[in-house]
Amino acid sequence: MILKPFMREGIMPLPVSFISTISKEGIRNIAPYSCIMPVLRPLDLICFASAEKRDTLINIRETGEFVINLPGIDFEEKVIPTAKMSAPEIDEYELAHLEEKPSQTIKAPGIQGCYAWMECRLEKEFKEANYSLVMGKVLRLEVKDEVLDDNHHLNPFAANPLMMTGSQKGMHFCTIRETNGFEPFAAMFPTGVDPVTASA
Numbered sequence: 001m002i003l004k005p006f007m008r009e010g011i012m013p014l015p016v017s018f019i020s021t022i023s024k025e026g027i028r029n030i031a032p033y034s035c036i037m038p039v040l041r042p043l044d045l046i047c048f049a050s051a052e053k054r055d056t057l058i059n060i061r062e063t064g065e066f067v068i069n070l071p072g073i074d075f076e077e078k079v080i081p082t083a084k085m086s087a088p089e090i091d092e093y094e095l096a097h098l099e100e101k102p103s104q105t106i107k108a109p110g111i112q113g114c115y116a117w118m119e120c121r122l123e124k125e126f127k128e129a130n131y132s133l134v135m136g137k138v139l140r141l142e143v144k145d146e147v148l149d150d151n152h153h154l155n156p157f158a159a160n161p162l163m164m165t166g167s168q169k170g171m172h173f174c175t176i177r178e179t180n181g182f183e184p185f186a187a188m189f190p191t192g193v194d195p196v197t198a199s200a
Ligand SMILES: Cc1cc2nc3c(=O)[nH]c(=O)nc-3n(C[C@H](O)[C@H](O)[C@H](O)COP(=O)(O)O)c2cc1C
Pocket: 016, 029, 030, 031, 032, 033, 034, 035, 036, 048, 049, 050, 051, 053, 054, 055, 056, 057, 079, 080, 082, 083, 084, 085, 086, 164, 171
């Protein structure tokens, strides 16, 4: 089967993150974002795609700050309240009954109850006619100890990350499971040494 535009989105499972920002007037905003990716290891930079008409994008342009909050599946019911278009003067923490988690490096707060928080500063915006790719510098990444194992590896059963696939009708929420496969990064290199870690 060949998938045409608008049938293609569902083929890639995507994380559901919540991006929290504040406006220059101090109004708190939250929006779910799934078109998001790290810019290579060691996750110093992260990029997401934003349509032009987003309060999130306006706030980031004005303040240069945002938090990427990673939720578990228990946040599924918060997706639609935060995704609904609401006036910029509406506080979306109050709207969605969410508690803020103060950030350490920026003014924009995170969201209590998520399992990880990336405090980001706007690094660069790649602007197109009706969307932008926003690149952020990850200033601080905090993760709940309970979701990590002894190797600092995310335990999918503990984190239950909220994810989605799409269909023609809408969003289907899901989470991940492990295959128990494992390969060290060094296995990719003929020398058996991982240059990213070696140079750190
Ligand atoms: C699961 C999910 C993922 C989404 N991902 C994106 C995305 O990657 N980029 C985007 O521009 N909008 C995305 N949206 C739509 C925005 O969340 C939505 O338009 C929201 O109202 C924007 O809020 P804001 O105007 O407060 O920024 C997504 C919505 C949902 C429900």
